[in-house]
Amino acid sequence: MAAPAIATGYGGRLTVDLGALKRNWIALSKVSRGALTGAVVKADAYGTGITQASRAFHEAGARFFFAATPDEGIAVRAALPEDAHIFILSGLYPGSAPLYVGERLMPCIASIPMLEEWLQACIASNQALPAALHFDTGINRLGFRLNEVSIVKRMIDQIGYQPQMIMSHLACADTPAHEKNRTQLALFTSVMAQFPGIPASLSNSAGLMTNRENHFQMVRPGIALYGGRAVAGRRNPMAPVVTLEAPVLMTKDVKTGETVGYGALQTMSQDSRIAVVAIGYADGFFRSLSSSNNHRGTNVAIRGQLCPVVGRVSMDMIGVDVTDLSEPPRPGEMVEILGPHVSVDDHADVANTIGYEVLTSLKGRYTRQYTEGASPTG
Incomplete structure (x- = not known):
C-alpha cells in the first residue's frame, strides 16, 4: 500500500483537474454535434476558478462563454483571446450599456427596459451591438413574457436590429419525462418562428444530454462540465x-x-x-x-x-x-x-x-x- 498523503500546509487542499474540464467539454461537444457548444462559467466557474476554467475550455475548443454578471464577464474577457464571445446571463443592468460595449460583453436581454437601453446604445454608436434575446417559456425567472414577443419584434424591426441569438431556459430538464419539457420546447419553437434565421439556444447540461430536439444552434452546458450529475436517476458519465x-x-x-x-x-x-x-x-x-x-x-x-x-x-x-x-x-x-x-x-x-x-x-x-x-x- 502506498504511504498515505500527509498535509504539507495547515489546512485543506482543493485540486482542480483542468484536463478533466477539457475532456468533459469535448465529450459534450460530441453529443451536441451540429450545434455550437458553449461553456457556462458563472459562480467562479462553479467554484473551480473562472480564469483557469475559462482558459481550459478555450484550449479544448470553446469560443462561447456564459457568465452571470458583468464582473464575471470582465474576468473571462481578461483571461481569453479576442476570439472569445461572452454572454451575460443576468441581462443588462440599468445604465451599464457603456460597460458592456467597452468590454465586448453580450447581454441576454430579458425585459423591455433592457431592450430599450440596448437599442439606444446601438443608435448612439451607429452599430448593431451583439446581444441575445431571452424569452420566458415557463420557468418564471428572467425573460420576456410570451405576450411581449410582438412588442420585441416591433422594437427591433423599427431600427433593423438583429440579435445574435434568441434563448430560453428549461425548468425541468433534469427530469426528462416531465411534461413541462415538451411544453417549453413547443413554446420556444413558436417564438423562434417569429425570428427566422436567428440562432437559437435552449439546452443546459441536462437538455443537451437527454433530447437532441433541444440542441438548436447553441447549447449551454454547466454542471456536467464540472463533473456533476445533470440528469436525475441516471448514471453520471462525466469525469x-x-x-x-x-x-x-x-x-x-x-x-x-x-x-x-x-x-x-x-x-x-x-x-x-x-x-x-x-x-x-x-x-x-x-x-x-x-x-x-x-x-x-x-x-x-x-x-x-x-x-x-x-x-x-x-x-x-x-x-x-x-x-x-x-x-x-x-x-x-x-x-x-x-x-x-x-x-x-x-x-x-x-x-x-x-x-x-x-x-x-x-x-x-x-x-x-x-x-x-x-x-x-x-
Missing part, C-alpha cells in the same frame, strides 16, 4: 473535476454510550475510534451532512475506504468513525472529502440539495492547486 482533502488533527478512543459533537446528537453504540478532521461548515462542508442517532450522515474516504461522519459538523472540524480501518490515520494524514470515492452528488444527496450547491460552496480555507490530471500547476 470528476474536483478533489478536496483535509488533514486529520488527532484520533481518540470513544467508549460505548459516549456522545460526539455539539448537541450530543450521536451516541456511540460500541467502543469506537474517532478521527477529528480539519474541515467544517466555514469551508463549505454543510452542517446538513451531520449524523445523529436518527439520521446517517455523509461519508468521507481514508485510503480509499469510506468512513462515516459522526455527530454534528462544526465550524472548523468533523468527527469521522475510523474504527474499521486496519490502522488509525496519523495526524496530518489527508482525508478525501471529494474525489474518486466521494462525489459532489454523494454529499448533495445526504444534504438534500444538488451538486451545484456543493461545488459553488467550495470557498473554504484551502490551498488551491490546478493539475492537468497529473502534477499540480500551482
Whole structure:
C-alpha cells in the first residue's frame, strides 16, 4: 500500500483537474454535434476558478462563454483571446450599456427596459451591438413574457436590429419525462418562428444530454462540465473535476454510550475510534451532512475506504468513525472529502440539495492547486 498523503500546509487542499474540464467539454461537444457548444462559467466557474476554467475550455475548443454578471464577464474577457464571445446571463443592468460595449460583453436581454437601453446604445454608436434575446417559456425567472414577443419584434424591426441569438431556459430538464419539457420546447419553437434565421439556444447540461430536439444552434452546458450529475436517476458519465482533502488533527478512543459533537446528537453504540478532521461548515462542508442517532450522515474516504461522519459538523472540524480501518490515520494524514470515492452528488444527496450547491460552496480555507490530471500547476 502506498504511504498515505500527509498535509504539507495547515489546512485543506482543493485540486482542480483542468484536463478533466477539457475532456468533459469535448465529450459534450460530441453529443451536441451540429450545434455550437458553449461553456457556462458563472459562480467562479462553479467554484473551480473562472480564469483557469475559462482558459481550459478555450484550449479544448470553446469560443462561447456564459457568465452571470458583468464582473464575471470582465474576468473571462481578461483571461481569453479576442476570439472569445461572452454572454451575460443576468441581462443588462440599468445604465451599464457603456460597460458592456467597452468590454465586448453580450447581454441576454430579458425585459423591455433592457431592450430599450440596448437599442439606444446601438443608435448612439451607429452599430448593431451583439446581444441575445431571452424569452420566458415557463420557468418564471428572467425573460420576456410570451405576450411581449410582438412588442420585441416591433422594437427591433423599427431600427433593423438583429440579435445574435434568441434563448430560453428549461425548468425541468433534469427530469426528462416531465411534461413541462415538451411544453417549453413547443413554446420556444413558436417564438423562434417569429425570428427566422436567428440562432437559437435552449439546452443546459441536462437538455443537451437527454433530447437532441433541444440542441438548436447553441447549447449551454454547466454542471456536467464540472463533473456533476445533470440528469436525475441516471448514471453520471462525466469525469470528476474536483478533489478536496483535509488533514486529520488527532484520533481518540470513544467508549460505548459516549456522545460526539455539539448537541450530543450521536451516541456511540460500541467502543469506537474517532478521527477529528480539519474541515467544517466555514469551508463549505454543510452542517446538513451531520449524523445523529436518527439520521446517517455523509461519508468521507481514508485510503480509499469510506468512513462515516459522526455527530454534528462544526465550524472548523468533523468527527469521522475510523474504527474499521486496519490502522488509525496519523495526524496530518489527508482525508478525501471529494474525489474518486466521494462525489459532489454523494454529499448533495445526504444534504438534500444538488451538486451545484456543493461545488459553488467550495470557498473554504484551502490551498488551491490546478493539475492537468497529473502534477499540480500551482
